Amino acid sequence: MNNITAIFKEKKLKLTPQRIAVYKYLKSTEEHPSAETIYKALQPEYPTMSLATVYKALKTLVEVDLVQELNVGEGNFRYDGNTCPHSHIQCLQCGRVEDIKDVCFSDLNEKIAPYTNYEVLTNQIYFYGLCNECKQNKDTLTEAD
Structure with missing residues (x-):
């Protein structure tokens, strides 16, 4: 506070x-x-x-x-x-967004510098997939077919 x-x-x-x-x-x-x-x-x-x-x-x-x-x-x-700088992952099925912990991409700014004429200040990285609940629901539906 x-x-x-x-x-x-x-x-x-x-x-x-x-x-x-x-x-x-x-x-x-x-x-x-x-x-x-x-x-x-x-x-x-x-x-x-x-x-x-x-x-x-x-x-x-x-x-x-x-x-x-x-x-x-x-x-x-x-x-x-x-x-604090961190990445996120979003479920494509239900839209849930979660933090990805213990993986840092801060060195990515330096890695891409040779590929652009920008001064890279920051980045934001998103990953997409299925959360555990949606994956299980998908597997359950597939088994029912």
Whole structure:
């Protein structure tokens, strides 16, 4: 919490209860929820908070690098409270997004440098497949045929 307070003070931004609630929610989970999921989760405690407020809080938290925004395709964004560099994997069946832990691709920036005239600053890597539940459901359906 000291981190968010210091960053908001430094950026001269107002630290609202809604921004704190969204930030705490994201820091408390390894899930990668959408704005709608966050909104529904916070509704019981913040019944007057609107979905628009959640979107605005997320936008601000992303701008100050306290939260990562993940574009999982087709205008579908998820949010991650873990801002350390890491990759993600998404299930093509159910859409679940998970962190890939203990594999670092930071050296990739240097590896691709000879292939472009850009100054490579960062990267974001996504992998796609079937989560265990969807794979098991697929196997069960295949066996039934």
